[in-house]
Each structure stands twice: as C-alpha cells, then as structure tokens.
Amino acid sequence: MTRLAAxxxxxxxxxxxxxxxxxxxxxxxxxxxxxxxxxxARQGAWPNSTTQGAQVGMQADTVxxxxxxxxxxxxxxxxSVVIPNHxxxxxxxxxxxxxxxxxxxxxxxxxxxxxxxxxxGSLELAQGMLRGLPFAGHLIxxxxxxxxxxxxxxxxxxxxxxxxxxxxxxxxxLLPDHLPRCLMALxxxxxxxxxxxxxxxxxxxxxVRLCGFHxxxxxxxxxxSPTALFRRELWDRGARFRRATAYEDWDFWIxxxxxxxxxxxxxxxxxxxxxHGANFSFTARRQDAESKARLVxxxxxxxxxxxxxxxxxxxxxxxxxxxxxxxxxxxxxxxxNRRLPLWEG
Numbered sequence: 001m002t003r004l005a006a007x008x009x010x011x012x013x014x015x016x017x018x019x020x021x022x023x024x025x026x027x028x029x030x031x032x033x034x035x036x037x038x039x040x041a042r043q044g045a046w047p048n049s050t051t052q053g054a055q056v057g058m059q060a061d062t063v064x065x066x067x068x069x070x071x072x073x074x075x076x077x078x079x080s081v082v083i084p085n086h087x088x089x090x091x092x093x094x095x096x097x098x099x100x101x102x103x104x105x106x107x108x109x110x111x112x113x114x115x116x117x118x119x120x121g122s123l124e125l126a127q128g129m130l131r132g133l134p135f136a137g138h139l140i141x142x143x144x145x146x147x148x149x150x151x152x153x154x155x156x157x158x159x160x161x162x163x164x165x166x167x168x169x170x171x172x173x174l175l176p177d178h179l180p181r182c183l184m185a186l187x188x189x190x191x192x193x194x195x196x197x198x199x200x201x202x203x204x205x206x207x208v209r210l211c212g213f214h215x216x217x218x219x220x221x222x223x224x225s226p227t228a229l230f231r232r233e234l235w236d237r238g239a240r241f242r243r244a245t246a247y248e249d250w251d252f253w254i255x256x257x258x259x260x261x262x263x264x265x266x267x268x269x270x271x272x273x274x275x276h277g278a279n280f281s282f283t284a285r286r287q288d289a290e291s292k293a294r295l296v297x298x299x300x301x302x303x304x305x306x307x308x309x310x311x312x313x314x315x316x317x318x319x320x321x322x323x324x325x326x327x328x329x330x331x332x333x334x335x336x337n338r339r340l341p342l343w344e345g
Contacts, residue, residue: 077136078108080162084152089122091171098173111138114156117145150241150248166229171274178270182229190264194228213263222250244298246291289323306336
C-alpha cells in the first residue's frame with residue numbers, strides 16, 4: 001500500500017463529519033491506523049450504516065460477481081465506481097481503460113457494472129472485459145428494463161462496498177488524475193468533490209469551467225458535474241437518485257446539501273463528457289418546466305417560499321407563470337413573482 005493510499009485511508013477514518021465526532025475521538029485516542037479503520041468498516045460499525053439493498057427496493061434479476069486476480073481484498077476499496085448501462089457497449093472499453101489509467105493503485109478501485117436490459121451485447125462484453133483486471137474487485141448486475149439512469153445507479157450503489165462512491169456513464173471517460181484529486185479532496189475534509197470537464201459534441205470539444213459551490217447557486221441551477229465523488233456516509237443516510245424529477249443528478253446533489261455535505265470544486269477539467277442524442281439529459285430538457293417544479297417541491301426545505309409558490313403555479317398550469325430559461329430556477333422574489341403578459345381577445 002502506498003503512502004498516499006495510507007493517508008487516504010486514515011483520513012477516511014478520521015475525516016467524517018461532526019455527526020461522527022464520538023467515533024472519531026475514539027479512533028483518534030487509539031492512534032487509529034489504516035488497518036484499524038478498515039477492520040471497523042468491514043465489521044459494519046460505521047455510524048448510520050444501513051442495509052442498503054432493502055432500502056433501494058429493487059433487486060437484480062441476475063448477479064454475477066468477480067474478484068481481482070490477486071484474490072479477495074481484505075479491506076474495503078477506497079472508491080466504488082458504478083457504471084449504469086443501456087446499449088452503450090461501444091463506449092465501454094474506453095471507459096474501463098480510463099479507470100485502469102488512473103494515477104493510483106487500481107486495487108483500491110471497485111467496479112460495479114449495472115446493465116439495464118441491453119440488447120447490444122453490453123452485458124457479455126462487460127463480463128469478459130472485467131474478468132482478471134487489476135481492480136479491488138468487480139460486480140456485474142443485470143436488471144429488467146428500468147428506462148432511466150437513476151434506479152440503475154441506485155441498484156449499483158446499493159451493492160458497492162467502497163468508502164467513497166462515484167457514478168460514471170459508460171460513454172464518459174475519466175482523465176488520469178480524476179480519482180486521485182477527488183480522493184485527496186475527501187481526505188482533506190470534503191464530503192463531495194467535483195471537477196471541470198471537457199465537453200465533446202458533434203461540433204468538437206471545449207472545456208467547461210464550473211463555479212465554486214454555494215447553496216444558492218445550486219438552488220438556481222445544477223452547478224455540479226455528473227461524476228462527482230462522494231462519501232458513502234451520504235448514501236447510507238438515505239440520499240437516492242429519485243423519480244421525483246427528470247433532473248435526477250441535480251436532485252441528488254440537493255439531497256446531499258440538505259444532509260450537510262461539504263462540497264469542493266477542483267478547478268481543472270478531469271473528465272470527458274460526451275454529448276449526443278441518446279443522453280438522458282435530453283429527456284429532462286424536453287420536460288424542463290415540470291422537472292424544475294417537481295425538483296423544487298421534492299426538496300421544499302432547500303428553496304425559499306416564493307420559489308415553492310412559483311413551482312406550484314407551474315404544476316397547476318397557471319398561464320402567466322414564467323417558466324424561466326432552461327435549467328434555471330428563480331431564487332430571488334422578483335424573478336419568482338414575475339408574471340407573463342396574457343393576450344386578451
């Protein structure tokens with residue numbers, strides 16, 4: 001185990017939120033080592049841990065698991081990468097290659113591949129490709145058709161064993177420093193780490209620079225990238241990708257903020273995001289006004305009263321409520337209360 005990995009493991013043991021102060025103090029008093037940290041974790045003694053599979057309310061129709069060539073690991077991996085898939089087999093080799101190319105010991109990475117009833121050979125490709133690769137382990141789940149990324153991600157996250165979690169669409173690619181930089185951010189006290197990215201479209205590539213985190217910025221629009229790394233404690237405390245809105249990612253980040261998560265923005269493009277016609281995000285765009293309104297009402301405590309009133313008006317179909325531009329929710333009173341002119345006649 002490298003010195004860097006040892007630092008990460010110690011930080012994951014000592015760096016959890018104040019809600020775990022009692023556990024942290026006990027751990028610190030014993031001059032907790034990585035071995036103690038992971039012994040506790042493997043015994044299921046982390047505070048607020050839950051039986052995750054029952055909470056998700058879905059089970060895989062078929063489960064196929066495999067372990068790294070070195071044999072079963074004696075400790076939890078640092079990170080579990082959940083790959084939800086439906087007919088994206090053509091992208092999978094590059095996605096997996098990018099995980100092998102991370103500038104860290106890949107034996108600290110667990111892969112959870114979740115197939116949403118593909119008919120392009122994705123499942124068989126994943127089974128053949130992941131076998132024998134030098135990861136901490138891999139798990140392959142085959143689901144009956146769910147039809148959207150959220151429940152597929154949930155199925156994988158429920159089975160993941162890593163101390164931190166990340167969902168990665170198979171058509172995206174992590175650059176070599178993505179996981180090491182995000183893991184270091186968590187080791188230094190963050191609960192969620194997100195990076196800038198390179199957007200690949202039909203017209204070419206361009207860098208997308210995101211802004212630093214603030215609660216009101218997240219309320220106004222989704223300021224996080226889909227590949228943010230987060231502590232599994234947040235999953236254990238009940239955050240889920242929900243059907244409440246087509247803006248599943250945005251809804252999930254708001255849930256983490258409501259749980260008190262500390263967000264850190266890494267100001268460097270560290271993954272490639274491919275935009276094409278099959279992206280689920282286009283579904284949300286087509287349902288923009290309704291999706292935003294449902295997002296607000298599903299997270300009512302996160303938004304001011306005037307924004308909740310705006311959302312209720314949209315869902316009632318009030319013709320003079322301004323739906324705002326795509327992907328934007330009004331958080332200032334003047335914007336939320338603005339009314340569109342109605343034609344008479």
